Amino acid sequence: MINKFFNSLGGVITLLVKGKNQERIINLALSRGIYIWDIKWQGNNLYLRIRSSALQAFQAIAEENDFELEIASKRGLPFLKTKARRRIGFLGGAAVFILALYVLSLFVWFIEVDGNKVVDSKQILQSAARNGLYQGSGKWKFSCSEVEKAMLRELPRLTYAQCELRGVKAHIRVVEKVWPDDDFYGPCHIVADRDGVVEDILVLEGQAIVKRGQVVGHGDILISGIVYPPEPEPEITEDSEIGAPEEPSFVRARGTIKARTWYEGYGECPRRLETKILTGKKAWEIKLTTPWKELGLKKAKLSPDGFYKLASKPVKINTPLGIWGIYINQYHEQEKKVQIYTEARATEIARENGFNNLRRKIRPDVQISDSYIEVLSSPSDNLVRIKIAIESIEDISRVQPIE
Amino acid sequence: MEKSKDIINRAMADLLEIPKDLVLDIPKITLIGRSELYLENHRGIIEFSSQRLRINLSRGFLEILGNQLEIKALLPDEIKIEGDISTCKFVD
Numbered sequence: 001m002i003n004k005f006f007n008s009l010g011g012v013i014t015l016l017v018k019g020k021n022q023e024r025i026i027n028l029a030l031s032r033g034i035y036i037w038d039i040k041w042q043g044n045n046l047y048l049r050i051r052s053s054a055l056q057a058f059q060a061i062a063e064e065n066d067f068e069l070e071i072a073s074k075r076g077l078p079f080l081k082t083k084a085r086r087r088i089g090f091l092g093g094a095a096v097f098i099l100a101l102y103v104l105s106l107f108v109w110f111i112e113v114d115g116n117k118v119v120d121s122k123q124i125l126q127s128a129a130r131n132g133l134y135q136g137s138g139k140w141k142f143s144c145s146e147v148e149k150a151m152l153r154e155l156p157r158l159t160y161a162q163c164e165l166r167g168v169k170a171h172i173r174v175v176e177k178v179w180p181d182d183d184f185y186g187p188c189h190i191v192a193d194r195d196g197v198v199e200d201i202l203v204l205e206g207q208a209i210v211k212r213g214q215v216v217g218h219g220d221i222l223i224s225g226i227v228y229p230p231e232p233e234p235e236i237t238e239d240s241e242i243g244a245p246e247e248p249s250f251v252r253a254r255g256t257i258k259a260r261t262w263y264e265g266y267g268e269c270p271r272r273l274e275t276k277i278l279t280g281k282k283a284w285e286i287k288l289t290t291p292w293k294e295l296g297l298k299k300a301k302l303s304p305d306g307f308y309k310l311a312s313k314p315v316k317i318n319t320p321l322g323i324w325g326i327y328i329n330q331y332h333e334q335e336k337k338v339q340i341y342t343e344a345r346a347t348e349i350a351r352e353n354g355f356n357n358l359r360r361k362i363r364p365d366v367q368i369s370d371s372y373i374e375v376l377s378s379p380s381d382n383l384v385r386i387k388i389a390i391e392s393i394e395d396i397s398r399v400q401p402i403e
Numbered sequence: 404m405e406k407s408k409d410i411i412n413r414a415m416a417d418l419l420e421i422p423k424d425l426v427l428d429i430p431k432i433t434l435i436g437r438s439e440l441y442l443e444n445h446r447g448i449i450e451f452s453s454q455r456l457r458i459n460l461s462r463g464f465l466e467i468l469g470n471q472l473e474i475k476a477l478l479p480d481e482i483k484i485e486g487d488i489s490t491c492k493f494v495d
Contacts, residue, residue, distance in 0.1 A: 027447040030479060039474035041453040 011052030011076035014038075019067035022046045028061050029054075052078060108137050109168040109317055116174050119157050124172060127154045133163065133170055135318035186401055187250035190223040192216045193398040196259030200393075206253030216259065216396075225253040225402050250402060259396045260369070263362055265388040267354025269346045272382060273339045276307055281333040283308075291322025300331050307334040346384040347375065354388040366394040430460050434491065440467065440484040448474075456484060463495040 017025055026048070029036055034057055038049040050058055052074070062069045084091055111133070113121040128134065131150040132142030144163040151161040151174070160175040190206065198214045206223040210216055229246040283300035302308060308331040316325035341349065351373060370391040377385040409427065416426040424431040424444060433441040446459040451474065456467040472486035 023448045023451050026451070026474075026477065030447060030477060033479070035478065037474075037476045039451070039477065041451075046451075 007051060008076040011074065011078040012049055013052050013055055013074055014047055014049050014072040015058070016070040016072045017046045017048065017062070017067055018070065019062075019065075022067070025061060025065060025067050028065065029058055032057060032061065034058055034061075047072060052076065105168055106139055107168065107319075108133065108139060108165070108170045109135060111135060111170045111172065113172045113174070116176060118176055119155060119174070123155060124151065124158075124174060127151045128163070128170075128172060130154070133172075136320055139165065186252065187225045188252050188399050188401040189221045189225045190253045190255055190257065190397045191400045192218055192220045192222055192257070192259070193396045194218050194261055196261040196394075196396050198222075198257060198259050200256075200258035202256045204254040205251050206255065208255070210257070221400075222257045222397060223253040223255045225251050227251055253399075255397065256395050257397045258393055261366075261392050261394055261396065263358055263390050263392065265354045265358035265361070265390070266386070267350040267352070267357060267388060268383055268385045269341065269350040269353060270383050271341050271343070271346045273341065275337050275339065276309075276334040277337050278309070279333045279335050283331040283333070285327075285329040285331065287327040287329070289316075289323065289325040289327065291319075291324070300329065302331060307336065308332060309334055343379060343384065347386065350384045350386040351388065354386050358388060358390060362392070363394070366392045368392050428461050430465065432465075432491070434488070437469075437488050438485060440488060440491070442482045442484070443480060445480070445482050448477075453486075457494075458482065460493075463493055466490070466492045466494050468492070 019025070026036060026039065029050075034050060034054045036048050036050055038047070040047055059069060061067075111125060111128070113124050116124060125134075128147055128151060131147045133144075133147045144165060147163045148161045151163075151172075152158055155161075157176055158174050159177045162171075162173040164171045164173070195217050196215075198210050198212055198216060201208055201210065201212060201222075203223055206225050207227050208222070209224050210220075210222050216222065226248050227250075228248045283302055284298060285296070285300035286298040288295040288297055311330045311332065313328045313330070314325055315328075316323055354373075355371075368390050372389045372391075374387040374389075375384070376387055377383060412426050413423070415421075416423050423429055428444055430445065431443040435441075442458060442465065444461065445465075446461060449457040449459050449464055451457075451472075453472050454468065454470060456472050456474075458465045458467070467484060467488060468490040469486050469488040472484060472488075474482060475485045476483040
């Protein structure tokens with residue numbers, strides 16, 4: 001393999017030898033140190049290969065011994081020069097292509113943000129853009145370490161930022177600060193988070209103020225963090241001195257207060273429902289956007305009376321010249337469907353909708369103990385409207401520091 | 404004279420356990436399947452066609468018969484032959 005490579009660097013000539021006893025020319029060339037290979041007969045002709053540097057010596061042997069030589073083919077780098085001269089346009093195109101690739105690789109075309117949960121990617125990208133890193137920016141215009149420093153300065157929520165360039169892609173990796181949790185460690189009360197009737201009391205620390213069955217409102221103190229010492233039994237003797245009352249102690253109230261609470265929700269359902277369902281038929285449209293013009297590469301065949309749902313996949317690149325992009329629009333055909341519900345079925349759907357709306361409002365750990373439904377609409381109404389009230393038992397305690 | 408020199412060389416090669424192809428200038432043939440043949444210590448080509456190849460050796464010659472025979476490489480001491488080799492024969 002390596003031999004072939006060096007041979008093609010120097011140039012290889014395939015010769016056709018004519019004459020009698022061609023073995024003789026092979027032996028003569030061998031004795032003069034000419035390297036010959038691929039010696040074979042094709043019909044009555046003997047073909048062999050030599051290096052282009054050995055051609056003159058081989059020709060001299062052939063002339064001395066009355067052999068005729070014909071050059072069958074020339075291969076290798078020295079012979080490519082003449083070919084290259086003929087195909088100057090092709091070579092020029094290749095050079096322009098390589099140059100264009102090199103120039104395009106000097107810009108950042110893609111930016112990826114990774115590691116952020118609270119801070120919006122847009123904010124990170126805007127901060128990077130302010131410091132020179134944006135889609136289409138030249139790599140020489142910014143320094144990754146400067147961008148990192150600036151991002152940490154501008155976005156206080158970040159604790160670490162890394163900017164890495166890989167080819168035409170910039171990868172921004174960030175780590176956000178983790179704030180200490182909102183738990184209170186100083187003295188505090190347990191207050192009611194919402195209105196309710198107390199059902200169950202468990203006090204771990206502090207002094208319970210409410211009793212079972214008591215109605216409490218939002219913000220009422222349930223377990224107090226101010227604990228008064230028990231009053232001593234009065235034993236009056238002659239020697240006893242009446243001392244100053246003991247000071248109350250402040251603690252962090254702990255405990256759970258479960259209460260019966262109520263939630264109200266609303267649900268509705270039209271008795272005549274018009275829906276659009278997908279038929280499964282699709283149509284494609286491809287558009288090329290340049291900074292100067294929008295070109296339609298493929299048009300979608302759409303019927304003028306049909307209904308379509310559009311799903312678009314744009315691929316955009318922000319270049320110094322403007323925005324370039326390809327829009328692939330997919331039209332999903334839809335069909336109108338009219339559904340008529342009975343009053344009972346519409347009420348059931350409205351109830352389900354109401355329950356679903358309510359579930360979004362209440363915490364997942366809340367136990368529902370009872371529910372009530374009130375139909376607000378009249379039987380002749382097209383829209384069935386329902387009011388739902390649910391009764392639940394939940395922990396209503398919330399920590400409030402003592403001021 | 405030549406024969407006695409040959410006998411001495413052979414005895415020395417046996418005694419010193421040296422490969423005979425190095426000392427005695429005798430051919431060394433490596434045959435890979437029926438398609439490739441390497442020959443070391445040759446003395447040139449006597450006859451070459453696609454069916455028959457005769458290679459000169461220090462003593463006699465080697466006749467190779469077959470089909471589509473080709474000399475893939477030819478060096479002053481080595482030769483590589485490819486093709487459908489059917490017979491390989493030493494002739495004095």
